[in-house]
Amino acid sequence: MYYPAEFPHTLTTVSDQPANYLMFRWLADSLSRPHNVLGFERFRFCMGQSEGPVDEGFRALRVFDGPTTHLRKLHCHASTLSPGAGYKPHEDDHDVAIVVLEGELSTLGGTAQPCDIILCPAGKPHGMRNKGKEGARYLVFEFHGIRTTAEHSAPGATPSRNGVVIPGRWKQRLLRFLRRKR
Numbered sequence: 001m002y003y004p005a006e007f008p009h010t011l012t013t014v015s016d017q018p019a020n021y022l023m024f025r026w027l028a029d030s031l032s033r034p035h036n037v038l039g040f041e042r043f044r045f046c047m048g049q050s051e052g053p054v055d056e057g058f059r060a061l062r063v064f065d066g067p068t069t070h071l072r073k074l075h076c077h078a079s080t081l082s083p084g085a086g087y088k089p090h091e092d093d094h095d096v097a098i099v100v101l102e103g104e105l106s107t108l109g110g111t112a113q114p115c116d117i118i119l120c121p122a123g124k125p126h127g128m129r130n131k132g133k134e135g136a137r138y139l140v141f142e143f144h145g146i147r148t149t150a151e152h153s154a155p156g157a158t159p160s161r162n163g164v165v166i167p168g169r170w171k172q173r174l175l176r177f178l179r180r181k182r
Helices: 168-181
Strands: 058-066 071-081 086-090 095-102 105-107 110-112 117-120 126-129 136-146
Antiparallel strands (some): 058 071
């Protein structure tokens, strides 16, 4: 489920068994809502044999992809790695969270198993390989930075030296804090 900012929501277990879920939540200053953002929706990500072949040991199925109120883009895809398949370490310009569903994945930091979450900060190398005897399945969430000044209409918002947008009131608070520290 994806709930956009300021969307009323709740969860209720409908069986006699406990429901387990993982929630990603991020906070940002309130901005005016841009057009064409992801809206509330339920997405399916299960990939069975009918989803097509695993090319060169890897298959990805896009779950969702689009801008949000506070991110340039929120992307999710479900992936399968065949035994022995993987990819070399690389760096992304966005934060990535990987949720392991099945199998074991060898990563730069060790081995990830079902229910493990691998966090890959922007600019840090990450890669993985399936060293197991069965296919590995996982979900990838990509958090593509906050919107830039041109992408939203928050009054007084200005980009900092590293390109991060600092809304006007936070910039003022930061400057006051820094003056007090001198």
